[in-house]
Amino acid sequence: MKREFAVIGLGRFGGSICRELSAEGMDVLAIDIHEDKVNEFKNIAAHAVIADTTDENVLKELGIRNIDHVIVAIGDNIQASILTTLMLKELGINKITVKAQNDYHEKVLNKIGADQVVHPERDMGKRIAHSIISTNILDHLELSDDHSIVEVKAGEKMHGRTLLKLDIRAQFGCNVVAIKEANENGINVSPMADQILHREDILIVIGADKDISRFEKQLV
Template identity: 45%
Template sequence: MKKNQYVVIGLGRFGASISKELIKLGYEVLGIDKDEEVVDELSSVLTHTVVADATDEEVLKSLGVRNFDCAVVAIGDDIQSSILAAIVLKDLGIKKVVAKALSELHGKVLNKLGVDRVIYPERDMGIRVAHQLVSPNLLDYIEISKEYTIVELSVPKNLCGFALRELDPRAKYGCSIVAINKQNGIIIAPTAGDVVNENDVMVIIGTNNQIDKFESEVIG
């Protein structure tokens, strides 16, 4: 089975980070940037790197970009170039186009252009850090919609030895523990009889209100 191929446009911190992680995961990555120095730095890491203007449709055509499964527009601070690159990629018929937005307005424009997924790295990271600051047991926070969230909560000392049937978050609070990360491995879809120990990590999904209630009443 052919592995997906990715093209990442803009190799600043965000684009470089995505590219390197995709390579680690075993995928092929073509990195494109106008800055020759940046491209040189990543030439030995990525599958292919090219110094090019990604707003030029003929250039992207010549690179065979339309044959890639997914394109990521990770252009740093040039909103105009980001929008133009997204337009060109959509016109070329790439299956999936993902783009970084620098602001809500930028994101709205990208959505109007038909970009498949818009990412707000600075905003989303700010939200996650804020939640971590106010909740010492919260290890990670991912908003999956306006209502639903996935969180990772560290099990405190007072819950050590409790079985999930005793916590019963689904019946009492409406949220669900979908995994427990233990020192010796992770339990996916744990059963009512599974026991949590101090410093285990519970992965919980639910609405913001459900998780807040569970955290305040159970985690403390």
């Protein structure tokens, strides 16, 4: 069977990915330079090995070429993260996801061809900051540098009014793409303009950050 995933670096982030993928029934090769980390994952991942992935021969011996998607979750050692990514790229791995420690690291990873660069601490910090600013902003997902999707709770200003009346698209340039109605289980993914909103309904809104920000200030 072709192995699906390898996770390099079994710290908090890599470890969490490894646990989730394994719990979903995926075949995961878990790799760390430290024996204690590897032992921790012996009964969790399909395979767990001790290896220093900055050594090209070690990578080859692991048969990493046969793995479709490799996640590099090496923490503080930025040099090891970059070197590992570079070699995975040279070995022709189909998909490489790498955790970046800072913006400089992210820039280098993009330059050397990492397919996906994630920045979990920064992104989670941003999401939490948005929910701290307003208790009605439940979640915030960045789509690009200047576009996002936000999840907001309808308050008094929206209660009893329709999307048409609120005129969100024309007034703020944002689109309400879905509504989770209070007291309803489902989610309405094609809300009509004449739908009446109620306090506690949850709106999923997409738009440019500056437009979302105006929308939040005036209506949420």
